Amino acid sequence: MAFKIKKLPSFFLILVQSMFFEVVISIENCTTTKGGHWVELQRSIGISAMHMQVMYDNKVVIFDRTDFGPSNISLSHHRCRFNPHDLALKLDCTAHSILYDLSHNTLRPLTLRTDAWCSSGALTPDGSLLQTGGFNDGYTTLRSFTPCPQHNTCDWRELRNHSLSNSRWYSSNQILPSGKIIVVGGRNSFTYEFVPKNDVASSSFHYLPFLKHTRDPNRGEENNLYPFLHLLPDGNLFIFANRNSILFNFTTNKVLRNFPTIPGQEKRNYPSTASSVLLPLNLTGLNGTRLPDAEIMICGGAYPGAFSLANTLKIFLEASRTCGRLRVTDSNPVWVMETMPTPRVMPDMVLLPNGNVIILNGAMNGTAGWENAANPVLHPVLYRPGLVDQFPRFQLLAPASTPRMYHSSAVLVPDGRVLVGGSNPHRVYDFRANPYPTELSLDAYYPEYLGTEFDSLRPSIVAVEATNNTASYGKVFAVNFLVREYRVGGVGVTLVAPSFTTHSFAMNQRLLLLEVVGVEQVAPSGYRVVARAPPSLAVAPPGFYMLFIVHAGVPSGAVWVQVK
Ligand SMILES: *[C@@H]1O[C@H](CO)[C@@H](O)[C@H](O)[C@H]1NC(C)=O
Ligand SMILES: *[C@@H]1O[C@H](CO)[C@@H](O)[C@H](O)[C@H]1NC(C)=O
Ligand SMILES: *[C@@H]1O[C@H](CO)[C@@H](O)[C@H](O)[C@H]1NC(C)=O
Ligand SMILES: *[C@@H]1O[C@H](CO)[C@@H](O)[C@H](O)[C@H]1NC(C)=O
């Protein structure tokens, strides 16, 4: 092999050291990393982490609801919220949202003026969080949060001049190729609409009868709230609710296809809450011209009647044990069912940078809703979608010590950890509840790949050779990285879109395995990989993505790139 030392063009070389950070593995008394391990980052962040979104400045916007009384963190001076209609607390000087700094493990309170309970959100192409809906005074509210890495004093903005056209409580969002965001469903809202509200096309709403047909009629059952949305590579939208799913052209309001009903009696959406991911889109070998296949995977849920039994009689049925995979780009797709090691309702499914899926949080019995579940599942499960004909694809991982039941959440963060917080199955903050007190703590799950035994295989990114860290559609760009023990053929480049996660659904979560054009050695332990940016807006909607180098299955820390 020729050892070519290639000088990096300094104009294009953007040093990214300050944009990612080392994973600090300084766990006392940590005897094993088999199956990963857990670290409690904060005993209390002052609020329960019902909703989470990672931002491009390595901070996480976290928020809960506002209408139950005081939280455990005060607002900064003069920011108290007075609401004469709030039954619990009319003058509230506590915060119901925080900004958590991943690099420093610190946080500061943020100010929500209206109730964002059970709402939805998505990042806009410029990396702001556009958050939609909530409860009562928040039903039609639009809010935005724009990162401010320079001064770190930014706060929520309530966009009072731009209301949603319909009430959005338990709705789901997906960013579209145009950069606009579709907001689908919500309690008694059998419609969808687009945000931001800055043009005529976004000024009203559209009916979607599918949302009415999939709703179960019993009081509180519904079983189709927080519908699962996934933007497919052809630009159409996959929508799943209850047990059914459609391929939908949101421009013409046409259902293009009805997919087969998922096998089994289990219902999969709130309150019979399952989770859903679009499995990694593999762009290698497509020569930038063909579209990748797309496969959806849905795990967990609850049996018919589970909500009513839990809600009225406190009988907690065993949850679903199954996952279903549907290759939606096939001409005749069929669900392929697999069995998880344990039953699980309210799971979170997080795509790891190496293309595996981690299933964590939730309970073995009951459903979502207050006081409606029992038997927390403490063990996360690893699922390796790429293992062909090799079962089981599931592997039990190191257990958490904190139950994460209703109103908990989990997100992948740029250093490859999974941030896990929340859990409050009660109407108010109840720290004495036994056995499931309101959880204000924040944990990190360290997947096995972060263990020291992988140090020599773990790549670290030195620089992205792309102006302003921008990956332009269809264009090649290079990434320079270091790795001690290089394995030929072992380099992958992945882009991961950070999700808005709540109620077990990671909205906008998306992982692309990019086409690698070539890898060359440029220095001792130094390599340069050339990859092709995603081919189209539908394959990768515009915005900020975490770019990881994966070497021999071990991911680097991420660098943020903007796809546009
Ligand atoms: C580690 O173990 C020692 C001895 O058992 C104990 O004193 C110490 O508190 C432990 N540290 C942590 C962080 O758990
Ligand atoms: C919340 O605040 C109360 C009152 O200050 C305190 O007693 C309690 O320990 C706090 N709870 C948690 C979980 O931090
Ligand atoms: C909202 O509308 C009011 C009155 O039309 C206007 O004065 C104000 O500037 C607008 N605010 C924003 C943020 O656009
Ligand atoms: C939706 O339908 C319109 C009209 O037929 C078509 O122009 C558009 O390409 C379709 N969208 C997708 C993503 O196929």
Ligand SMILES: *[C@@H]1O[C@H](CO)[C@@H](O)[C@H](O)[C@H]1NC(C)=O
């Ligand atoms: C991606 O596709 C390429 C080409 O078909 C294949 O060789 C590779 O194994 C795939 N990777 C994964 C992770 O599925």
Ligand SMILES: *[C@@H]1O[C@H](CO)[C@@H](O)[C@H](O)[C@H]1NC(C)=O
């Ligand atoms: C890749 O696409 C280019 C045109 O975009 C074509 O010239 C070339 O033959 C294709 N290569 C393969 C292997 O399909």
Ligand SMILES: *[C@@H]1O[C@H](CO)[C@@H](O)[C@H](O)[C@H]1NC(C)=O
């Ligand atoms: C959970 O379900 C199993 C199977 O039906 C049942 O045996 C068990 O008692 C249930 N647990 C609780 C806490 O309800």
Ligand SMILES: *[C@@H]1O[C@H](CO)[C@@H](O)[C@H](O)[C@H]1NC(C)=O
């Ligand atoms: C890169 O970013 C700078 C600062 O925001 C801007 O002035 C410049 O035009 C950008 N360059 C390109 C090619 O987009």
